Amino acid sequence: KVETKVLEGKIVGLLFSVESNKSCSTFVNKLLGIYDEIQKISTAGAGGVGFEVVFVSGDTDEASFKQSMKKMPWLALPFDVKGATTAKLARRFKVEVMPSLVLVDSNGTTLLSRYGYSLVTRFGSKAFPFAQEHIQDLEKVEDQNASKLPVELKDGTHEHRDYVIRNDGSKVSIQSLQGFKCYGLAFVAHWYPTARAFVDKHLIPLYEQIRARHGKRSIEIIFVSDDLNYIEFMEFFQTMPWLALPFQDRRTELILSTKLNVQSIPAFAIFDGDGKLLFREGRSVILRHGLRAYPFTPHHVSKLDVIQRKRASKLPADVKHPQHEHTLDLVRDWYDNFGMFVCDACLDEGNGWFYHCERCSWDLHPACANPKFDLQKSASTYFRCYIPGANIFKKMLKLQPKETST
Numbered sequence: 345k346v347e348t349k350v351l352e353g354k355i356v357g358l359l360f361s362v363e364s365n366k367s368c369s370t371f372v373n374k375l376l377g378i379y380d381e382i383q384k385i386s387t388a389g390a391g392g393v394g395f396e397v398v399f400v401s402g403d404t405d406e407a408s409f410k411q412s413m414k415k416m417p418w419l420a421l422p423f424d425v426k427g428a429t430t431a432k433l434a435r436r437f438k439v440e441v442m443p444s445l446v447l448v449d450s451n452g453t454t455l456l457s458r459y460g461y462s463l464v465t466r467f468g469s470k471a472f473p474f475a476q477e478h479i480q481d482l483e484k485v486e487d488q489n490a491s492k493l494p495v496e497l498k499d500g501t502h503e504h505r506d507y508v509i510r511n512d513g514s515k516v517s518i519q520s521l522q523g524f525k526c527y528g529l530a531f532v533a534h535w536y537p538t539a540r541a542f543v544d545k546h547l548i549p550l551y552e553q554i555r556a557r558h559g560k561r562s563i564e565i566i567f568v569s570d571d572l573n574y575i576e577f578m579e580f581f582q583t584m585p586w587l588a589l590p591f592q593d594r595r596t597e598l599i600l601s602t603k604l605n606v607q608s609i610p611a612f613a614i615f616d617g618d619g620k621l622l623f624r625e626g627r628s629v630i631l632r633h634g635l636r637a638y639p640f641t642p643h644h645v646s647k648l649d650v651i652q653r654k655r656a657s658k659l660p661a662d663v664k665h666p667q668h669e670h671t672l673d674l675v676r677d678w679y680d681n682f683g684m685f686v687c688d689a690c691l692d693e694g695n696g697w698f699y700h701c702e703r704c705s706w707d708l709h710p711a712c713a714n715p716k717f718d719l720q721k722s723a724s725t726y727f728r729c730y731i732p733g734a735n736i737f738k739k740m741l742k743l744q745p746k747e748t749s750t
């Protein structure tokens with residue numbers, strides 16, 4: 345027995361692990377090395393912050409628990425055959441998979457990250473002391489050294505998966521994904537209407553038109569599911585003409601969304617043919633420029649932005665719309681969410697310039713104010729119709745925050 349006092353002034357990593365699981369033992373072995381390194385670099389003795397791990401066992405028998413403990417130089421919660429403490433902590437920290445490492449601040453009150461597994465897997469002991477700004481700095485370096493995308497799609501825990509899947513269940517080797525002009529990762533889920541709308545109204549037409557115009561190797565998209573279960577995943581995947589990460593591989597989904605800082609869905613990250621990240625917020629680029637944004641190089645997109653700004657400068661500064669009693673002003677980037685808005689006339693999303701009533705927070709695509717005001721040359725990916733009383737649905741369509749990495 346150890347008094348909990350020894351944890352004072354230390355960042356604590358709650359290690360959720362189970363002896364019989366291979367991924368868990370692989371992670372524990374890795375953590376052993378990292379733990380030693382952190383002990384060397386931490387300055388607990390000098391009044392700085394230290395690091396301690398507490399094993400929260402998922403074992404159902406005491407023999408396995410003792411077996412786990414043998415390897416571990418750190419502390420553990422006492423074994424409890426019913427696993428009540430483990431279950432309580434897992435609920436408290438929303439731990440759904442093992443292994444997991446939940447990092448709690450040295451004052452014991454602040455959650456640093458639920459995704460310590462991802463942090464130490466990616467950054468090793470460099471992740472210490474796990475503060476958000478520190479991790480963001482590491483991520484910047486990581487972005488600069490981003491390896492080729494197909495490698496990132498490999499199984500986060502089991503090195504042996506080297507494929508993604510088609511919606512008929514057949515496998516496509518990651519090796520064969522080399523040589524596309526660009527790649528997109530679509531973080532979407534069937535349960536969320538905005539995500540479904542983004543896929544149906546924007547992404548599928550875009551994908552089909554790009555491939556029709558620029559050939560089969562022009563773009564490949566991989567569906568990274570945030571669905572609640574396999575049935576919903578498959579139902580949604582059936583509507584998509586592209587590939588997907590196997591639904592079972594939650595770990596890779598977690599690593600990708602952590603790495604790309606996906607804070608809400610839908611999200612669409614775009615990479616070039618070498619796997620270099622072009623746009624983290626590719627959805628806004630697509631909503632702003634549609635098909636013309638291809639091949640999504642920052643240089644090309646910024647040229648389109650300049651053209652669009654010129655066109656917008658010729659639009660009337662305010663308009664009236666039959667569905668709204670007040671005059672609407674031309675604005676852009678009203679919301680900080682990469683300039684996304686939901687049009688109250690057609691209920692579809694938009695990005696860039698739009699007409700806005702400040703009093704009522706009522707938004708309108710320029711093209712929905714007048715088809716001549718369309719800021720995109722090709723408007724074919726836009727869905728437009730007038731639905732009276734659209735306001736009621738607006739809340740349902742608003743972006744919903746997702747659990748974040750830190």
Ligand SMILES: [Zn+2]
Pocket residue numbers: 687688689690691692708709712728
């Ligand atoms: Zn509209």
Ligand SMILES: [Zn+2]
Pocket residue numbers: 668669670701702703704705706
């Ligand atoms: Zn108004």
